Amino acid sequence: MPQTVRGVIAMEKDAPVSIQEIVIPDPGPGEAVVDILTCGVCHTDLHYVQGGIGDEYPYLLGHEATGIVSQIGEGVTEVAVGDKVILNWRAVCGECRACAKGQPQYCFDTHNATQKMTLTDGTELSPALGIGAFCEKTLVAAGQCTKVEGVTEDQDAAVGLLGCGIMAGIGAAINTGAVQRGESVAVIGCGGVGAAAIAGASLAGATTIIAVDLDPKKLEAAQKLGATHTIDSSQTDPVETIRELTGGFGADVVIDAVGRPETYTQAFYARDLAGRVVLVGVPTPEMTLELPLLDVFGRGGSLKSSWYGDCLPSRDFPMLVEQYRLGRLDLDAFVTERISLDQVQEAFGTMASGDVLRSVVVV
Structure with a gap:
């Protein structure tokens, strides 16, 4: 059954973001529903608000996220229900000319979930970088999920930042x-x-x-x-x-x-x-x-x-998480503050002041 959750929406260009109820459909073939744990506030999200990336409003913001896979669709083999994952915006196709040359980090046909998340009135949402993680749950292509192990609850906020800017x-x-x-x-x-x-x-x-x-x-x-x-x-x-x-x-x-x-x-x-x-x-x-x-x-x-740092998430995320766990990579240093979904608009202002490396939403 589709689920209704809260998410942070940019309804129009340069307007303050707002908390809206959004509808998450059951996952279709190749898709997964992820219960969001944490999500970093990235400059890219602000660019969406400002119209710097496109005009396909409304946008469901957020993309530097960790979460738990709660549902999977038909044919999904990359992850299983209960897996802790970092979300990424490079679900490789495995078939384009870059993938055929053994260079999937340059995949020219990355993809997202086929179905659309919507507002409760049926308005389709455009998820930021195909993810949309300033919410309680999101729908993504299963290939956008990279399983990580040994990460504690206290470490989720830091590890999730590998999903975009820190990995770049x-x-x-x-x-x-x-x-x-x-x-x-x-x-x-x-x-x-x-x-x-x-x-x-x-x-x-x-x-x-x-x-x-x-x-x-x-x-x-x-x-x-x-x-x-x-x-x-x-x-x-x-x-x-x-x-x-x-x-x-x-x-x-x-x-x-x-x-x-x-x-x-x-x-x-x-x-x-x-x-x-x-x-x-x-x-x-x-x-x-x-x-x-x-x-x-x-x-x-x-x-x-x-x-995207020429990264291949399936290769790089687990390696960097292990370096973090071994104390060789200080991801905690990037987490300046932990906030709630309701504080995202305020976090954009803090970002502009240059006083933070990352604000991280803890859902």
Whole structure:
């Protein structure tokens, strides 16, 4: 039988979000219903509210979540009822040209649940990133569920952040940037994603990890996650300082976690010859980049974009959870506060102030 639960809805562009009753259908073939435990408040959710992602209102917000599988549909083999899972927005198809080449982390045909969740009047909802987890239950494709084991109730809030931004940052370092032991890494922009890239660089064994930001509070947080040096770019030229900190050469890997032409240009010139630049910050549609083509050729190396940290959830989530449980990855440091569903609108304001890495809804 369909179930009615509470969820956080963005009814129209730039309007305050509201708690509404939503209807969760029984899962169809390949689908699962998940009872939500925790869900992080991500900038992407705010972009949905602001119309920065689309205009398919109303949106059911939330996507960085942990939960318990409570129902599964026909043919589901990935998870079983009772499994604790992290939700993801990359349910791979297994059939596209990327999957056929053995690169499912680049799947070009990821999918979500086929059925729609609705308001009680039948209005269809658009779930954020195909998940919609600011609610008591949600309907997803079973492939969007990654089973994790050994995670306690106290750890749920931290582990759930792997579902989006924290995975994007860690993956930018360990997957896209392929940071190696002993290398130098600079991260420009130390919000949630950038801070996670610093944690990823530390996990990979980088020995010089340089955090760059305008905000002293973010630089302080970056140090706790593994940064060996910090640069306040409002006071110091970050390119020159990164070179000074790396023997005059530049970093082996520079990660742009902001996604602006100015910061990308800094990343480009702050890397060593044959170094790697990784763009994980998301630009806006109107942004353009101009670089001398001779410099692109002459500096060698690689310029990469990182989609979701180039992660494969079934591979990366359990590995990172294990690193967390072993004390090698401090996911708890990203959880600034725990809130209720009713406090999501307030959390968007706190996010804008820059005072949090993540607010996490505990359902």
